[in-house]
Amino acid sequence: MDRGGQIAVVGGGPAGLACALLMAGAGASIDLFAPAAAGRDSRTSALMRGSVEILRAIGVWDELKPRAAPLQRLRLVDATGRLVRAPEVTFDAAELGRGPFGYNIHNVDLTDAMTRRLAAFPTLRAHAQAVSAVAPLADRVRLTSGDGGRFEAALVAAADGRDSQCREAAGISCLRHDYPQVALAFNVCHALPHDDVSTEFHTPSGPLTFVPLPGNISSVVWVVRPEEADRLLALEDDAFCEDLRRRCYGLLGGFSSPGKRHGFALSLRTAWRMAQRRIALVGEAGHVVPPIGAQGLNLGLRDGATLAEIAVDALRAGKDPGSEECQAAYAQARRADIAGRSAAIDLLNRSVLSPFLPAQAMRGAGLFLLSRLAPLRHAAMRAGLAAPVLEPRVMRGEPL
Numbered sequence: 001m002d003r004g005g006q007i008a009v010v011g012g013g014p015a016g017l018a019c020a021l022l023m024a025g026a027g028a029s030i031d032l033f034a035p036a037a038a039g040r041d042s043r044t045s046a047l048m049r050g051s052v053e054i055l056r057a058i059g060v061w062d063e064l065k066p067r068a069a070p071l072q073r074l075r076l077v078d079a080t081g082r083l084v085r086a087p088e089v090t091f092d093a094a095e096l097g098r099g100p101f102g103y104n105i106h107n108v109d110l111t112d113a114m115t116r117r118l119a120a121f122p123t124l125r126a127h128a129q130a131v132s133a134v135a136p137l138a139d140r141v142r143l144t145s146g147d148g149g150r151f152e153a154a155l156v157a158a159a160d161g162r163d164s165q166c167r168e169a170a171g172i173s174c175l176r177h178d179y180p181q182v183a184l185a186f187n188v189c190h191a192l193p194h195d196d197v198s199t200e201f202h203t204p205s206g207p208l209t210f211v212p213l214p215g216n217i218s219s220v221v222w223v224v225r226p227e228e229a230d231r232l233l234a235l236e237d238d239a240f241c242e243d244l245r246r247r248c249y250g251l252l253g254g255f256s257s258p259g260k261r262h263g264f265a266l267s268l269r270t271a272w273r274m275a276q277r278r279i280a281l282v283g284e285a286g287h288v289v290p291p292i293g294a295q296g297l298n299l300g301l302r303d304g305a306t307l308a309e310i311a312v313d314a315l316r317a318g319k320d321p322g323s324e325e326c327q328a329a330y331a332q333a334r335r336a337d338i339a340g341r342s343a344a345i346d347l348l349n350r351s352v353l354s355p356f357l358p359a360q361a362m363r364g365a366g367l368f369l370l371s372r373l374a375p376l377r378h379a380a381m382r383a384g385l386a387a388p389v390l391e392p393r394v395m396r397g398e399p400l
């Protein structure tokens with residue numbers, strides 16, 4: 001027999017969990033399909049203020065805060081060694097006067113806290129099986145779970161990651177670009193304190209970014225050419241730490257205990273539409289951006305909060321949460337934010353890689369103006385923190 005609530009959420013990554021918890025918190029009937037993660041890595045996410053508001057709204061922030069590190073200042077350093085060098089720019093959250101830009105959090109802490117929270121909501125049924133088949137029908141979507149269970153929902157929140165099966169079932173294609181770069185991600189101890197400053201070195205192969213964690217520890221994303229990634233991954237810890245120390249001019253003193261290093265091929269993917277056939281894309285199912293400027297999950301959480309608001313408002317008004325109207329509202333609400341962030345990250349990455357003088361000069365001039373003009377710097381900081389459209393209610397501290 002077919003079972004199912006009003007809404008199905010497919011995928012138990014951070015974006016799917018947040019979306020399911022927000023909707024269940026507002027009383028919606030949710031089937032969440034969240035198989036246990038195949039492998040858990042040591043990645044962290046720098047989450048901006050609005051994302052922290054989402055974590056607060058779903059009731060996990062008090063638990064997470066003691067294990068997260070505040071981001072008080074963001075520093076950009078031109079380490080390209082090229083003819084046109086940009087001045088160092090520091091963005092200080094104190095200039096805006098509303099606490100830190102955000103917090104850096106271990107991904108496993110985030111998903112573990114959200115997974116524990118699922119039990120608090122009686123209208124949320126969490127299934128440990130993956131979805132094996134997705135069939136959009138005129139007035140509902142039929143889902144089959146790995147153990148043969150059949151479910152139906154008026155709306156599917158597809159948070160099943162970059163190779164989304166739900167996106168394929170919806171017939172939504174993706175714009176895709178692969179960069180000749182790999183991001184190495186690891187956490188490392190250092191001799192000197194980071195003072196809650198995140199530092200991004202722009203090197204000729206891509207950014208090298210240190211993001212604070214509690215104590216004298218930082219999470220690092222180091223973007224390099226694929227052959228350099230192979231070399232760095234093969235180094236013994238001591239040699240690797242020495243290489244890292246030289247690349248960042250000894251900024252944090254000596255390094256130790258770099259932990260396991262993971263390599264991620266850099267790519268950009270953007271779905272042509274964010275919703276179709278009652279399937280709405282959430283998180284990396286809808287967009288993948290290079291890990292530069294800490295945008296990926298911040299975008300994914302904004303997707304989840306926006307979809308939750310539109311679906312819950314429809315249910316409260318006695319309407320169909322998977323209607324064409326709701327799908328169009330969701331796609332419209334997310335378009336500018338996703339397109340704008342993806343384009344900005346792509347441009348920054350290409351300008352660092354570019355050997356052409358005009359591109360380097362433009363980047364240098366932009367950073368020069370940011371370093372000298374406080375109003376421009378404040379505008380850039382606000383743009384980095386908030387979406388270009390009206391944010392969903394929970395991100396403004398209001399109830400859903």
Ligand SMILES: Cc1cc2nc3c(=O)[nH]c(=O)nc-3n(C[C@H](O)[C@H](O)[C@H](O)COP(=O)(O)OP(=O)(O)OC[C@H]3O[C@@H](n4cnc5c(N)ncnc54)[C@H](O)[C@@H]3O)c2cc1C
Nearest residue numbers: 011013014015045046130131160161283284291296297298
């Ligand atoms: C090196 C690196 C550093 C990053 N740093 C930051 C940062 O500082 N800040 C930031 O905002 N972002 C950052 N990101 C991006 C961020 O990690 C991702 O955006 C985020 O993890 C994606 O979450 P998601 O829930 O959309 O997808 P995923 O985490 O991929 O989750 C998808 C889930 O769907 C499940 N699934 C798949 N198929 C099915 C199915 N058929 N049925 C049911 N479930 C299914 C999977 O098991 C998985 O659990 C970084 C990325 C990288 C690579």
